[in-house]
Amino acid sequence: MTNKRMVFREELSVSSDYLRMAVPLMVQRQIPPTPYNYALWYAHVQNTHPELSKALLEQFPGPGSYDPDVSESLFFEFFVKTYLPNSPQAQNLLVNILTQLARSVSKSAEGTEAYGESLKDTLQILEQPIDSERIRAALKRLMEDTASLEDLNSQFRDELAAASAEVAKLKKELEESQYDARVDSLTKIANRRAFNDALQQALSSGDEPTSLLLLDLDRFKQCNDTYGHLMGDRILEIVGGILEEMQDDATFVARFGGEEFAVIATRPLAAAAELAERIRHKVASLRIQRKGSQNVIGGVTVSVGVVEAEGEESPESLIERADIALYRAKDEGRDRVVVLSQPAESSLD
Numbered sequence: 001m002t003n004k005r006m007v008f009r010e011e012l013s014v015s016s017d018y019l020r021m022a023v024p025l026m027v028q029r030q031i032p033p034t035p036y037n038y039a040l041w042y043a044h045v046q047n048t049h050p051e052l053s054k055a056l057l058e059q060f061p062g063p064g065s066y067d068p069d070v071s072e073s074l075f076f077e078f079f080v081k082t083y084l085p086n087s088p089q090a091q092n093l094l095v096n097i098l099t100q101l102a103r104s105v106s107k108s109a110e111g112t113e114a115y116g117e118s119l120k121d122t123l124q125i126l127e128q129p130i131d132s133e134r135i136r137a138a139l140k141r142l143m144e145d146t147a148s149l150e151d152l153n154s155q156f157r158d159e160l161a162a163a164s165a166e167v168a169k170l171k172k173e174l175e176e177s178q179y180d181a182r183v184d185s186l187t188k189i190a191n192r193r194a195f196n197d198a199l200q201q202a203l204s205s206g207d208e209p210t211s212l213l214l215l216d217l218d219r220f221k222q223c224n225d226t227y228g229h230l231m232g233d234r235i236l237e238i239v240g241g242i243l244e245e246m247q248d249d250a251t252f253v254a255r256f257g258g259e260e261f262a263v264i265a266t267r268p269l270a271a272a273a274e275l276a277e278r279i280r281h282k283v284a285s286l287r288i289q290r291k292g293s294q295n296v297i298g299g300v301t302v303s304v305g306v307v308e309a310e311g312e313e314s315p316e317s318l319i320e321r322a323d324i325a326l327y328r329a330k331d332e333g334r335d336r337v338v339v340l341s342q343p344a345e346s347s348l349d
C-alpha cells in the first residue's frame, strides 16, 4: 500500500474542476454522494494514486456495481491508514464513528424529505374545498410525522453525542500513544526518540550554550548478576528519578538506552560539569533497601562524559564527543566526570 499523502489543499477553481469531473463518474455508476464516496472519486480524478484509481474502476465499473462496504473499505485503506498514526485500534475506531455518522445523517435526511412531502400534501388538502374528515386525517398524519421526525432527530442527537464521546476517547488514545512513543516505560523519563528531538531542537535554536552529559552506570552487569535483573531495573528507575528531580527549564533528561542516560543542559560547559558532579554524588550516596530483607544496596556509581556544542555542531558529533569523554571516565577508573573541552581537556575528581 502506498504511503504517499493525498492532497486536498487545492485552489477553489481547481477543486471545483475536480468535483465537476468526479460527480459525473459517480452519477454514471449510481454512487451515492456520501463524504466517503466524494473523497474517493475526488482522489481518483486528481490522478495521483494509480492504485486507488485501479481499485475504484475495478470495483465499480458501472451502474449497479456499487457496494457501500467495498467503498468503506477503500476509504479505510487509502485515507484513514494514510492520515492516522500507525494505530490500528485508533483507525478502526475512527472508521466506526464515520460509518455510524454517515448512516445517521442519511437516515435523518430521508426523514426530513418524507416530512416535507407530508407537509406539502397537507397544505394541498387545506386548499381544497373543506372536508373536515380529510382535514382531520391529514392533520393526524402530520402530527404522527412530526412525532416520528422528532424521534429521528433525537436519535440523531443521541448518536452525535455518542460519536463525540468516541472522538474524545480516540483523541485521548492518540495522545496516550504519542506519549508512550516518547517516554521510557521503565524509568518514565524521556526515551531516546524524545532525546533526539530535544537535542536537535536545542542545537538549532542557536543563541544559548548547549552542553551534553552522557551517563553510564558502572559495572551494571555485575550489579544484575549479584542482585538480579529486577533489582537492576529498580536501580535504573531510581537513577531515572534522580535525574527527573533535576529537570528544569534548562535541563532535559532522558534514558539514552540500556544503562545509559543523557542530560541536555542549556548551560555552558562549567555549569554542566557542576551538574554532572551533583548527579554523580547523588547516585553514589544511594542506599536501596532490598524488598523483604534487611540488606541495603549501596555502591551504585556512574561515569559521566560532558561536552559543550561548538559552533554549528551536529547532534551526532556532540554525542560522539560525549561518548569519548564517557569512555575516558571509565578508563580512568569510573565513578567520575570527564569534561572534554576543545582544545584543552580536563578531568574532574
Ligand SMILES: Nc1nc2c(ncn2[C@@H]2O[C@H](COP(=O)(O)OP(=O)(O)OP(=O)(O)O)[C@@H](O)[C@H]2O)c(=O)[nH]1
Binding pocket: 186, 216, 217, 218, 219, 220, 221, 222, 224, 228, 229, 230, 231, 232, 233, 236, 257, 258, 259, 330, 334
Ligand atoms: N536490569 C537491567 N539491566 C540492563 C538493562 N539494560 C541494560 N542492562 C544491562 O546493563 C549491562 C551493561 O553491561 P556492560 O555494557 O558490560 O557494562 P557494565 O557492566 O555496566 O560495565 P562498565 O560500563 O564498563 O562499567 C548489561 O548486563 C545489560 O544486560 C535494563 O533495562 N535492566
